[in-house]
Amino acid sequence: MTGEWRKITAPLGDGDVEAIRSGDLFLLSGTLYTARDKAHERISGIVRSGGEMPFDARGQIIYYTGPSPAPPGRPIGSAGPTTSYRMDPFTGVMLGLGVKGMIGKGGRDEKTRRLLAEFRAVYFSTFAGAGAYLGKRIREASVVAFEDLGPEAVYRLAVEDFPLIAINDIYGGDLYESALRKRG
Numbered sequence: 502m503t504g505e506w507r508k509i510t511a512p513l514g515d516g517d518v519e520a521i522r523s524g525d526l527f528l529l530s531g532t533l534y535t536a537r538d539k540a541h542e543r544i545s546g547i548v549r550s551g552g553e554m555p556f557d558a559r560g561q562i563i564y565y566t567g568p569s570p571a572p573p574g575r576p577i578g579s580a581g582p583t584t585s586y587r588m589d590p591f592t593g594v595m596l597g598l599g600v601k602g603m604i605g606k607g608g609r610d611e612k613t614r615r616l617l618a619e620f621r622a623v624y625f626s627t628f629a630g631a632g633a634y635l636g637k638r639i640r641e642a643s644v645v646a647f648e649d650l651g652p653e654a655v656y657r658l659a660v661e662d663f664p665l666i667a668i669n670d671i672y673g674g675d676l677y678e679s680a681l682r683k684r685g
Contacts, residue, residue: 581632
């Protein structure tokens with residue numbers, strides 16, 4: 502971990518993912534899609550039934566958040582990360598669709614970490630408890646699927662300098678495990 506913030510743009514390509522190491526700090530600009538538990542369940546159902554996806558997931562980053570309503574003059578309200586392990590059962594489906602990154606908080610299970618390496622994708626975290634700050638990094642927001650889920654709908658977000666730290670990389674790196682080993 503260098504401690505220096507690097508700029509990165511979404512969607513991600515294989516070269517972007519290959520250059521990311523656990524512990525790297527980023528300021529992300531570009532497009533994110535949101536999805537939480539219910540949206541993941543619906544997407545999995547669409548895949549199982551052979552239906553058409555409501556957005557092209559190839560190269561995309563999925564942000565595990567359920568944003569609050571937009572205050573006057575803003576595209577979105579608070580948008581902090583939710584606990585990621587609840588999405589672990591759906592990770593294989595999402596990566597199979599071409600997702601290259603996920604953002605949330607907390608650790609991922611062993612199977613998910615293996616899938617990230619296999620599908621060449623990365624897991625990032627961002628600041629828990631800073632939803633209002635993160636909401637200010639979002640320049641545009643629109644619902645693209647499952648509007649009936651309210652804040653758990655799938656949103657397309659345009660972000661600028663959205664802060665991230667790489668937790669799991671394609672090389673098996675895990676920032677949380679590394680930190681625990683250092684503590685002894």
